[in-house]
Amino acid sequence: MNYKISKRAASLTPSITLAIDSKAKQMKADGIDVVGFGVGEPDFDTPQHIKDAAIKAINEGFTKYTPSSGIPELRQAASDKFKRDNGLTYKPSQIIISCGGKHSCCNVIQATCEAGDEVIIPAPYWLSYPEMVTLAEAKPVILQTSDKTEFKVTPEQLRAAITPRTRLFILNSPSNPTGSLYTREEIKALGDICVEKGVLIMSDEIYEKLVYDGAEHVSVASFSPKHYEHTIIVHGLAKAYSMTGWRIGITAAPEPIAKAIDAIQSHSTSNATSFAQKGGVAALNGPQDHLKGWLAEYAKRRAYAWEKLNSIPGISCVNAKGAFYLFPNISKLGLKSMDFCAKLLEQEKVAAVPGVAFGADEYMRISYATSMENLKKGLERIEKFAKTLSK
Numbered sequence: 001m002n003y004k005i006s007k008r009a010a011s012l013t014p015s016i017t018l019a020i021d022s023k024a025k026q027m028k029a030d031g032i033d034v035v036g037f038g039v040g041e042p043d044f045d046t047p048q049h050i051k052d053a054a055i056k057a058i059n060e061g062f063t064k065y066t067p068s069s070g071i072p073e074l075r076q077a078a079s080d081k082f083k084r085d086n087g088l089t090y091k092p093s094q095i096i097i098s099c100g101g102k103h104s105c106c107n108v109i110q111a112t113c114e115a116g117d118e119v120i121i122p123a124p125y126w127l128s129y130p131e132m133v134t135l136a137e138a139k140p141v142i143l144q145t146s147d148k149t150e151f152k153v154t155p156e157q158l159r160a161a162i163t164p165r166t167r168l169f170i171l172n173s174p175s176n177p178t179g180s181l182y183t184r185e186e187i188k189a190l191g192d193i194c195v196e197k198g199v200l201i202m203s204d205e206i207y208e209k210l211v212y213d214g215a216e217h218v219s220v221a222s223f224s225p226k227h228y229e230h231t232i233i234v235h236g237l238a239k240a241y242s243m244t245g246w247r248i249g250i251t252a253a254p255e256p257i258a259k260a261i262d263a264i265q266s267h268s269t270s271n272a273t274s275f276a277q278k279g280g281v282a283a284l285n286g287p288q289d290h291l292k293g294w295l296a297e298y299a300k301r302r303a304y305a306w307e308k309l310n311s312i313p314g315i316s317c318v319n320a321k322g323a324f325y326l327f328p329n330i331s332k333l334g335l336k337s338m339d340f341c342a343k344l345l346e347q348e349k350v351a352a353v354p355g356v357a358f359g360a361d362e363y364m365r366i367s368y369a370t371s372m373e374n375l376k377k378g379l380e381r382i383e384k385f386a387k388t389l390s391k
């Protein structure tokens with residue numbers, strides 16, 4: 001049978017990290033001692049009071065359809081969160097609850113972009129952004145950055161990339177995969193240009209709470225009413241509450257965009273899981289003190305990993321200010337990132353994600369959302385591997 005696949009689907013690139021990931025899983029299943037630095041999720045458990053709220057919801061029969069944009073209680077809790085943390089006023093009607101932050105991003109792009117539109121994406125980027133843009137039949141315009149600028153785009157770069165067809169600029173600070181964080185001034189400068197040029201900003205703020213060394217996260221929407229009008233915030237509970245499997249994403253948008261997303265969602269996924277939403281209410285309205293311990297633990301691991309990576313001949317690494325990733329430069333060791341990571345897995349049994357997956361072939365991504373013990377073991381193996389290459 002010759003199945004016809006739509007151009008839309010056929011144009012997507014299957015995740016190139018999948019090959020490495022499935023190989024690592026197979027090796028583990030075969031009893032091989034693999035150290036995994038690949039996965040992008042917290043290694044902590046979801047806090048108990050959040051689990052309890054969802055369990056209670058199930059037991060009380062809260063297991064049916066909800067409004068497609070989310071239960072009023074959770075939209076209100078998200079509205080309160082933006083007020084409390086960012087000083088931003090969003091009515092609950094401007095908030096859409098989706099099936100994970102990834103779904104929120106996809107909805108925003110579907111609601112705002114069409115064929116012929118251009119979307120500016122700084123690289124290294126979260127690997128789903130360009131594919132989501134392609135899926136909307138729009139064109140990703142990639143702005144390359146490097147470790148020399150801590151992986152941040154400059155206002156000049158952004159200005160030069162804007163054309164009459166530019167619809168959206170995607171900002172992700174703190175960043176996956178680099179962990180870099182824009183300062184208040186830097187964010188404002190980028191926001192100013194978008195306001196001047198009438199370009200919308202999709203600001204992915206999912207790592208908002210994961211910042212180190214007293215650094216601050218600032219939302220681009222917060223500078224002025226004009227910035228607010230040009231911004232769509234994507235958020236979610238996956239990273240700060242270790243709720244990756246719960247699938248709760250949050251979008252805060254100007255009313256017409258929120259309405260458009262509601263329409264899309266009402267005909268595609270409908271609501272995010274009912275009892276997961278109840279867990280979401282507990283997450284946003286409940287105590288936030290788990291974060292302090294998690295951040296202290298991440299900071300310790302980051303410090304160790306950053307120092308260790310920089311001590312390895314041929315590897316250099318800028319320190320991350322947020323999220324839970326480091327993005328070391330491995331180009332001096334002479335292999336393309338895909339080869340590097342494939343050999344690293346084969347020879348030293350360490351799984352890391354090649355930078356090429358994020359549009360930056362000179363690097364690899366290390367997630368330190370893993371135990372200190374794993375981190376030590378894995379980095380020592382990377383050191384051993386790098387020595388075999390630099391000889």
Ligand SMILES: *Cc1c(COP(=O)(O)O)cnc(C)c1O
Nearest residue numbers: 100101102103126176206236238
């Ligand atoms: C993890 C992540 C998300 C959202 O993930 P979900 O699991 O879909 O909630 C969004 N953006 C970035 C950059 C991420 O790393």
